[in-house]
Amino acid sequence: MSRELFTFHGGVHPPEHKSESSGRPLHPPLLPRELVIPLRQHLGNPAKPIVEVGQRVLKGQMIGEADGYISTAVHASSSGVVTAVEMRPVPHVSRLPDLCVVIETDGQDEWIERTPLDPHAMSLADLRMHVRDLGIAGLGGAVFPSAVKLDPGAHHCPVLIINGGECEPWITCDDLLMRTRADEIMDGVAIMRHLLGSLQILVGIEENKPEAIAAMQAAAARLDFAVEVVPVPTIYPGGGAKQLIYTLTGKEVPSGKLSTDIGIQVFNVGTAQALARAVRHGEPLISRLVTVTGHVLRPQNYEVLIGTPMRVLIAEAGERDGATGVVMGGPMMGVPLASADVAVVKATNCVLVRSAELFPPLPRELPCIRCTRCADACPAALQPQELFRFAKAGDFGRAQEYHLFDCIECGCCNYVCPSHIPLVDYYRYAKSEIWAREKEKRAADLARERHEFRQFRLEREKKEKAEKLAAKTQAARAQAASAQPAESPATAPSEADARKALIAAALARAQAKKAETAPRNTEHLTPEQQRTIDEIEARRAKIRELAHQPLETEEKK
């Protein structure tokens, strides 16, 4: 069974550093005293909080509901009391706070009632709704809501690729997951196959994980449908979705398109396992595997409840002196964090503690010498040196012409750059600026449209008012004319008389209306009531007088 593999352009071979953490067994979940669960853990709209401060929640209870199609729910990772729904630091490169639900755990870890789902007994749309409400999102890093990806919609996806590449150095959580829970992953794959109607299923695993490959092949052999487990060459970023698709099928995702446009859907192994837990056991996504490694005493993989502060994990793994920072993710694409006092989220695959020995500070950035080593390394076959030039100069139009948005931000160009230029930072800056400008443009277009409609509305109202007035005058005039038909044409009512008649009629109408709506409680009063009213009136007059006095004196000044 040798499948023809394709080699994508570029790529690098950074030191793997996988053995540090892959040798130790999985650490069972820790129960911290406080869980901080952000409501924005996935792409799309953040979840809407549905719990109140002081409310007791059970493990697995929904605390934030999905808001819109591209969104997913968030759940309590353990039982306890909600102590706050507030802005807290989250693991994001901006270091800005975001809305989180804070739960003080009670140590009982009491589950909410879980009901397993039968995927064959319900419609696919219902099953997807359940997947959304159980909070399943892509665990490979992008955290895209899985329910959306599991909707083949207009695109038929005959090929399903399960990504066990894990090409980023230091990280071994997917490796351990495949070694220990291969059957559960395959169960998730079966559910995905049911939802997508896939014909061909491929599992890509890098060759540096022989145990995982063996375990997955054994699990695949136990299935009643064909799953091909394919070892792929170890080269960074071989686990990138587009790179893995090319390696396995030889198909390239066209620029600006999705893999579904060429009939391929890709899921991470962790997502498949989470889906299996959700469907077979009714368990929402409240924990995941996290590699805690780098400058710690015992690098190891942990099963971690979502919302556990990273500091708790680092303390458990053994803190060491000389740590210079924490990164969420690996050294190539990871997010440097301000501190370890942020929570593990669905996107956290690794907590990497840095030190000066393991990650020496980068030398000073030097000018680009246009050696094009970055172009040789770029797995998306872009021209990073040109993109850098345009991004730095703020020439975003040209950067887009050079396919800036095909950049997967893998960091290969940074890795090979002899001038130590943080190229990816420039690309992220350019992308972010372009998005912001597009947003501004959309806002301006909306404002223009609204302003134009307002102008149109004002014009229309003016016209309608004028027409109404004209019609009314006409009618009144006709009425006035018909009221005095006996009069001879010589003494016909003049313009002024007609107007007078109109005014008189209007006055009569107003009088009648006033009489209708006037308060009736002043009639038929007893003398006692009348006296009280008079007293109150007198007091009011006095107060009014008093209130006016200082004003007058002020005016005199």
Added chain:
Amino acid sequence: MLAAIGVMVLLAVAIGLVLGWSAVRFKVEGNPLAEKVDAILPQTQCGQCGYPGCRPYADAIASGEADINRCVPGGEDVVKKLADLLGVDPKPLDGALGEPKPKSVAFIDEQACIGCTLCIQACPVDAIVGAAKQMHTVIAKECTGCELCVAPCPVNCISMVPIEEDLPHWKWKHPVVMMKTVRTETRA
């Protein structure tokens, strides 16, 4: 000789007819230059430029009546784009019209609002909802931050709140470029 003149006259008439017909057939509605200028302007409709909206200012620029440096909310960026479009030199913003401020949205103190509808009438993009003697409120998403509603309010209950940077509004910053350290001591 006569034949040559005849040919020239015929040609002139024929070409004239074609040109005349195409002038009618392919007539461009509106002023295309004003459209392009309008597309650059930020559409706050604030009137700080002295014109009653972005479109009138765009028309004035297109007809050469107004200078390109009068859009305060657009700032230097808009001046630069207009200069590029019109092929003129960019110039600094007209300081007399006001200073550019951080982007803000109007906020109505709903406790103080008396429901007079004056702000609703002032809003150029209909971003305030309410009715007579009912509380008013701003649709923050539609508000352009033009400040036109602030002045008419008789109870001063409208304030401009700058848009704070939060996660959805966050942008990547330009990477910090380390400058070369200059040696301070001089060689003897």
